[in-house]
Amino acid sequence: SYELTQPLSVSVALGQTARITCGGNNIGSKNVHWYQQKPGQAPVLVIYRDSNRPSGIPERFSGSNSGNTATLTISRAQAGDEADYYCQVWDSSTDVVFGGGTKLTVL
């Protein structure tokens, strides 16, 4: 079965750039989607198909995907960006797969 690996936690200084990775075998060949989840709330889509932002998501959020790693980049990190972030792909054999999630802390 297909698996996605995320770091448990990432820290970033206020105003700096945070990068959250999502590892998977040849993930570059798949479409990767990213969700932000704040405590007590439902996940919110922040990036779809590797690098596309839904309407209403700030330009500070961007994504890339190549080889065995996809990356969510949050520029000029704000206190309001503190949340759990999940990557997700569809695999033809496994169907929907979520990464384990990364807790982003803004220092």
Place this chain on the structure above:
Amino acid sequence: QVQLQESGPGLVKPSQTLSLTCTVSGGSISSGSYYWSWIRQPAGKGLEWIGRIYTSGSTNYNPSLKSRVTISVDTSKNQFSLKLSSVTAADTAVYYCASTPYDILTPGDWFDPWGQGTLVTVSS
């Protein structure tokens, strides 16, 4: 954009069947534009996809839950439902419904929007 709202009992006894409904507003569940999914999240843990249904009634389930899951659609009520049988404490979680844009080539594309989620506790 459509909006989704989960409803159902918050407490289910072990060995019984968990039943939840997701009501779709702001659009027709019969439009053919979306897949409709259930996803769950145990407290403090990650997201687990349970399964999806299309307007036609076609379903796909997570293999780890397939033997216990049934997802159905009621187009007259603009709702889709989840039934999970023989529940145990391990099924205690927040259950979300969510939609995925229809694409026959990639049925597991992104989820947007999500319902607010409903907590289901399995306990006697």
